[in-house]
Amino acid sequence: MLNFKNKRRFEMDAKDKKDLDRILSFLYKGSSSAWYNIYTSLKLDKARADHLFKIGFAFDYLQIEHKGALEYPTDNHYVGITSAGIRFFSLSNFSGTERTEEENSEPQKFNVYIGGSNGGFNLLDVDAQQLQIVVDAYLEAKPDFTIVGQTYHPKKFHSLKIFANNSGKSTRELKEIGLTNGSKQGFRGRFFNSEDLEEFGEDLTYSVIGNAQPGSGRKKGSTSVQLDMGTLPVANHSEAETEASTDNPIFISYSWDSRNHEEHVISFANELRKNGFHVDIDKIISQRKTATNFNQMMHEAFLTSEFIIVVLSKGYKEKADTFKGGVGIEYRLILGEIDRHPKKYILVSFNGRDADIIPLGLDGRDIIDINSNGMEPLFRKLTDQHEFVLSSVSKQKPILTQRAILPFEQFQKQFSSKPSSEAEKSSLIAERIQKKNKLKKDFAKWLHYKKEDVKRRFRMIIHSSENDTYPEQPMIENVPPTWFGAEIHGASHLGMEFCNENTQIYVNDKNKWRLEPASNFEEINVSVIKTIVYDDIIAWDMEGDGIYNCPHFYVNFTNGLPWKDIYYINSKKPYMRFDTSNRTDQE
Numbered sequence: 001m002l003n004f005k006n007k008r009r010f011e012m013d014a015k016d017k018k019d020l021d022r023i024l025s026f027l028y029k030g031s032s033s034a035w036y037n038i039y040t041s042l043k044l045d046k047a048r049a050d051h052l053f054k055i056g057f058a059f060d061y062l063q064i065e066h067k068g069a070l071e072y073p074t075d076n077h078y079v080g081i082t083s084a085g086i087r088f089f090s091l092s093n094f095s096g097t098e099r100t101e102e103e104n105s106e107p108q109k110f111n112v113y114i115g116g117s118n119g120g121f122n123l124l125d126v127d128a129q130q131l132q133i134v135v136d137a138y139l140e141a142k143p144d145f146t147i148v149g150q151t152y153h154p155k156k157f158h159s160l161k162i163f164a165n166n167s168g169k170s171t172r173e174l175k176e177i178g179l180t181n182g183s184k185q186g187f188r189g190r191f192f193n194s195e196d197l198e199e200f201g202e203d204l205t206y207s208v209i210g211n212a213q214p215g216s217g218r219k220k221g222s223t224s225v226q227l228d229m230g231t232l233p234v235a236n237h238s239e240a241e242t243e244a245s246t247d248n249p250i251f252i253s254y255s256w257d258s259r260n261h262e263e264h265v266i267s268f269a270n271e272l273r274k275n276g277f278h279v280d281i282d283k284i285i286s287q288r289k290t291a292t293n294f295n296q297m298m299h300e301a302f303l304t305s306e307f308i309i310v311v312l313s314k315g316y317k318e319k320a321d322t323f324k325g326g327v328g329i330e331y332r333l334i335l336g337e338i339d340r341h342p343k344k345y346i347l348v349s350f351n352g353r354d355a356d357i358i359p360l361g362l363d364g365r366d367i368i369d370i371n372s373n374g375m376e377p378l379f380r381k382l383t384d385q386h387e388f389v390l391s392s393v394s395k396q397k398p399i400l401t402q403r404a405i406l407p408f409e410q411f412q413k414q415f416s417s418k419p420s421s422e423a424e425k426s427s428l429i430a431e432r433i434q435k436k437n438k439l440k441k442d443f444a445k446w447l448h449y450k451k452e453d454v455k456r457r458f459r460m461i462i463h464s465s466e467n468d469t470y471p472e473q474p475m476i477e478n479v480p481p482t483w484f485g486a487e488i489h490g491a492s493h494l495g496m497e498f499c500n501e502n503t504q505i506y507v508n509d510k511n512k513w514r515l516e517p518a519s520n521f522e523e524i525n526v527s528v529i530k531t532i533v534y535d536d537i538i539a540w541d542m543e544g545d546g547i548y549n550c551p552h553f554y555v556n557f558t559n560g561l562p563w564k565d566i567y568y569i570n571s572k573k574p575y576m577r578f579d580t581s582n583r584t585d586q587e
Contacts, residue, residue, distance in 0.1 A: 116154025141215035
């Protein structure tokens with residue numbers, strides 16, 4: 001266990017300060033990284049690196065964000081920079097001197113809540129100069145503004161709330177708190193509302209902007225509060241990095257199938273930029289930073305982008321259907337958002353619409369085939385320019401003659417033919433068998449457990465594929481939940497069987513049963529077994545998540561429920577089954 005929190009044990013000489021500053025610079029410009037990756041990138045030997053780590057940890061400049069598998073000393077700890085480390089780094093690099101922290105008063109920092117037509121979001125731990133940019137944008141009713149190379153798009157301001165950040169916590173620390181305890185959890189950046197931010201500092205809104213409304217046009221520098229500019233680190237970005245566009249940002253999601261495919265996607269992104277679209281892609285973003293955190297980059301891209309272009313391929317389907325890697329993370333975000341924001345996600349194929357490139361959860365959705373139709377359909381979606389413009393609706397409707405009604409028997413004859421071709425039926429059957437076999441293989445440990453393994457956790461989470469509110473569960477009267485837990489029971493010819501309730505039925509000596517008491521019928525306890533048919537199971541995630549660490553199913557709900565077949569089994573004698581064939585109280 002690390003226990004170096006004693007400054008008296010360590011003294012820094014000039015060389016220590018210089019090398020520690022290099023480490024903090026590496027972390028400030030990038031993100032947390034494995035300790036081995038940090039000191040080898042800076043060409044430090046292990047003994048020297050371990051000495052610097054002990055100093056950085058003792059002075060609270062470095063923190064362990066994720067421990068490795070072994071005890072210290074080990075190279076696979078993930079190390080990050082603390083707010084104290086950022087202050088040390090800023091004093092060395094941006095103030096032109098090497099004063100100690102005690103000789104400098106810490107600059108005032110702010111937390112901001114912005115409500116706009118694009119929704120609400122936060123700017124956390126910003127300095128006075130950055131706050132002035134936000135205030136100017138609000139008072140001038142700008143649709144967007146840029147801070148340190150990052151463009152924000154409120155579109156139309158509705159509200160602006162400003163609070164002092166008296167917590168002393170950095171942006172990263174505040175975001176971690178927000179993701180855990182904030183009023184709006186999730187990856188869309190709505191970590192705190194204005195009431196939540198009051199917990200971290202005084203409300204300064206009236207002091208800064210008074211009663212001014214968005215668009216009131218107050219000039220720069222006219223804010224009434226004296227803001228302490230301080231000496232905060234501001235990243236030195238190149239012109240390419242800080243380019244600001246009045247267009248909405250666009251992010252491309254794709255799979256690293258091969259070197260040729262990656263270059264194909266980069267060329268596609270470049271073609272869009274040449275046609276006036278502000279497009280970003282992971283390969284280009286990673287060139288602007290060191291030690292890029294790709295998971296963080298993906299989440300930020302999904303938060304800030306107006307459009308997400310999904311480039312479908314065989315590799316994308318394989319990774320999406322199994323929730324593997326970065327594609328798996330992005331696919332999970334897409335499944336959760338695509339029904340709520342259908343215009344945001346655009347599916348693209350470079351060559352055709354074959355089933356082997358389409359993930360199960362995206363099957364049946366519109367796909368732009370660039371090989372067949374060119375770039376025009378994509379341009380139209382990105383610019384909201386319709387190919388066909390309909391006439392206005394006339395107030396006068398046509399008067400039509402009546403038609404005779406066919407006899408019912410004659411009408412029924414239209415449906416007497418076989419429903420589909422033999423080839424279509426064979427394809428559907430093959431797909432169903434393939435899915436059934438895959439489910440039985442993935443859940444074999446649950447379906448074929450030994451008696452000594454009976455304590456295995458059987459709980460699963462069932463999600464609606466169309467209206468999933470997970471992890472929130474709004475309690476609305478007479479409205480079924482959009483997700484719930486259930487225990488897996490088995491697999492039948494129809495589908496996967498689950499149990500999420502127990503009840504009582506009444507049985508006679510001939511094994512006939514009913515739901516209500518009656519003479520010569522004995523009450524017994526039963527488990528209710530419910531079936532989700534294979535065709536309604538869209539996808540499943542064996543790993544679960546940090547909330548429910550168990551398999552999750554994504555299925556089609558009908559009338560608010562996923563079940564297609566229900567029967568009962570005796571709780572004490574599970575071999576005794578009760579279904580509609582031996583029920584006596586049905587009409």
